[in-house]
Amino acid sequence: xxxxxxIEWTDATWNPITGCSIVSPGCxxxxxxxxxxxxxxxxxxRAGLTVDTKAGPVWNGQVRLNGEWLTQPIEWKRxxxxxxxxxxxxxxxxxxxxxxxxxxxxxxxxxxxxFQVLTKRSARMRAYLSDPETPARVALLRVLASGKxxxxxxxxxxxxxxxxxxxxxxxxxxxxxxxxxxxxxNERLPDLLAxxxxxxxxxxxxxxGPIDFTxxxxxxxxxxxxxxxxxxxxxxxxxxxANGIIDGVYEPGQAPKLNWIIVGGESGPGAxxxxxxxxxxxxxxxxxxxxxxxxxxxxxWHPWGQPLADGSVNLRSFGKxxxxxxxxxxQEIVSRVGKKAAGRLLDGVExxxxxxxxx
Numbered sequence: 001x002x003x004x005x006x007i008e009w010t011d012a013t014w015n016p017i018t019g020c021s022i023v024s025p026g027c028x029x030x031x032x033x034x035x036x037x038x039x040x041x042x043x044x045x046r047a048g049l050t051v052d053t054k055a056g057p058v059w060n061g062q063v064r065l066n067g068e069w070l071t072q073p074i075e076w077k078r079x080x081x082x083x084x085x086x087x088x089x090x091x092x093x094x095x096x097x098x099x100x101x102x103x104x105x106x107x108x109x110x111x112x113x114x115f116q117v118l119t120k121r122s123a124r125m126r127a128y129l130s131d132p133e134t135p136a137r138v139a140l141l142r143v144l145a146s147g148k149x150x151x152x153x154x155x156x157x158x159x160x161x162x163x164x165x166x167x168x169x170x171x172x173x174x175x176x177x178x179x180x181x182x183x184x185x186n187e188r189l190p191d192l193l194a195x196x197x198x199x200x201x202x203x204x205x206x207x208x209g210p211i212d213f214t215x216x217x218x219x220x221x222x223x224x225x226x227x228x229x230x231x232x233x234x235x236x237x238x239x240x241x242a243n244g245i246i247d248g249v250y251e252p253g254q255a256p257k258l259n260w261i262i263v264g265g266e267s268g269p270g271a272x273x274x275x276x277x278x279x280x281x282x283x284x285x286x287x288x289x290x291x292x293x294x295x296x297x298x299x300x301w302h303p304w305g306q307p308l309a310d311g312s313v314n315l316r317s318f319g320k321x322x323x324x325x326x327x328x329x330x331q332e333i334v335s336r337v338g339k340k341a342a343g344r345l346l347d348g349v350e351x352x353x354x355x356x357x358x359x
Contacts, residue, residue, distance in 0.1 A: 008296050008344065008352075009262055010116055011080035016070045016103050017095055018088045019049040019063035023120050026180035026206055029270050032087035033059050045069075046087075063094045071106055071145075079112040091121040091128065100128060104170065105141035111172050118176045118203055120184075122191035125175065129195045135164035174199035174355065176260075181209030186217055189233050192258075194219035199355045200257075202233075205264030205296060206271075210278045213258070213285050233258050234289035259355040260292040265299030267339040273301035275328050279346055292353035298342035301326070304333040309343025 005013045020033070027033070037050035037057020045066050050057040073082055084090060084107075090100060107115045119125050128134060169175075175197040179185040185202070192200055193216070204211060215230040218238065231238050236257045263282050265274035279295065286293035304325070308314050316324075316335050325335040344350060 005083065005086075007083060007086075009081075009294050009354075010083040012073075012076070013083045013086040014069065014073055014115075015045065015085060015087050016066055016106070017063055017085050017090060017092075017099060018045050018066060019061075019094070020059045020088045020092050021061040021094075022059060024180065024184055025208055026120070026178055026184070027059075029206070029266060029268055029272075030059075031268065033057055034268075036087065061092075061094055063088060063092055065099050065102075070102060071109075073106060073110045073113055073115075076110075076113065079114075081114045081116060084115050084117045089119050089121060090117055091119045091124040093121070093124075097128065101134075101137050101141055104134075104138045104173070105145060107173055108138060108142045108170055109145060114172050114174060114199075116174045116176065116201075118178060118201075120178050120188070122177045122188035122195075125177075126191040126195045129169060129175070129197065132165060135168040139164040139167075169196040169198055171198045173197070174201055174260075176201035176203055178203045178205070179211060180204065180206055182211050183209075185211045185213070189213070189216040190219040190231075193231065193233060199259045201260035201262065201355065202258060203262045203264075204282060205262060206266035206299065207263055207274045207278050207282075208266075208272060210275075210281060213261070213282070232289070234285060234291050257289070258291055260294065260353065261286055262294045262296055264296035265301060265342075267297065267299040271300035271336075273326050273328065273334045274299060275330075276303045276306070276332055276334075277330060283346060283351065286353070292355050293351050294353045295344055295346045295351040297339060297344045300336055300339055300342065301334040302337045302342035304335050307343075307345050307348045308337065308341055309345065310341075 005011060007013070018036070022028070033050060034057055036046040037052065040046040041050065041057070045064060049060060049062050049064065051060045084103065090103060175192065175195055177188040177192045179188055179202055189202070192202070213234050214232040216233045218231055234257055261282060263279050266272050283293050283295070302308065302314050304314050304316070306314055314335060314337060316337060323336065325333060327333055
């Protein structure tokens with residue numbers, strides 16, 4: 001729990017739920033997982049959530065509801081962007097729906113904040129947000145929790161289901177998915193596009209491969225390949241096939257566009273390099289579709305010959321150790337300089353794009 005955060009695209013982190021499990025390559029060097037199994041392994045919010053392996057601590061699938069932190073955002077009076085479950089996944093398999101309801105009720109009680117929910121479990125997020133009973137459950141918890149101190153809790157509270165459904169989704173909740181490569185984008189983006197949300201975003205971090213956001217599987221048909229339609233997640237355009245023959249534009253609510261994309265490379269021990277071309281391609285896709293683009297960091301590796309964080313050019317000698325540099329396809333060379341030195345300049349420019357609703 002941190003009322004202030006050093007993460008470039010948020011202002012604070014909120015961990016009402018901690019714990020997770022590995023589901024894809026992007027999880028391999030998870031910072032939260034390593035922390036839970038080392039420095040915080042005896043903290044009540046992390047104890048028993050990892051197992052020790054030869055590769056280091058690994059999530060064991062258990063989760064924990066941190067009740068003492070649950071209502072803290074309500075106490076924060078200054079509006080801020082709040083990253084939800086930064087050390088876990090709100091929609092992880094082991095999290096009961098009743099816990100998710102409580103988290104959404106708190107977010108509803110703090111409309112002055114913008115809550116950023118990021119998940120790798122896109123199918124569960126879609127099912128939860130699309131369930132017609134969810135708004136009423138959340139509303140009931142919100143009503144019960146909003147009573148004045150000292151007043152008795154109502155025995156029965158009537159909630160108008162239809163009225164709550166009209167207020168859904170919550171306008172201050174941004175919903176996003178992590179996608180480290182094209183396969184994961186194809187699997188998770190259709191669910192995100194079909195999920196009711198005020199703001200939709202993608203965190204392509206750690207970016208482990210190229211991603212084309214203009215040919216995502218149709219949300220109506222899922223991620224089966226070949227798909228009969230491909231959706232441009234940035235504009236909402238739909239094509240007749242994967243060859244990009246534009247057929248029309250989805251009506252609002254069918255395949256809404258993305259509002260924001262975050263790109264970042266991996267840092268820490270064992271970090272895998274991000275090819276500069278992958279990041280540039282996503283930047284160009286966002287520029288063409290007028291979608292907010294945020295370049296978070298290069299991570300441990302940085303393109304040789306490009307500006308570092310201090311403005312100097314990366315001309316570090318390679319030495320004899322191949323772990324100090326890598327030759328990537330397209331005659332690109334990256335060297336390991338560390339996260340701080342690598343910084344977050346993409347071709348000398350700092351990209352801090354935010355969704356329109358946050359400006």
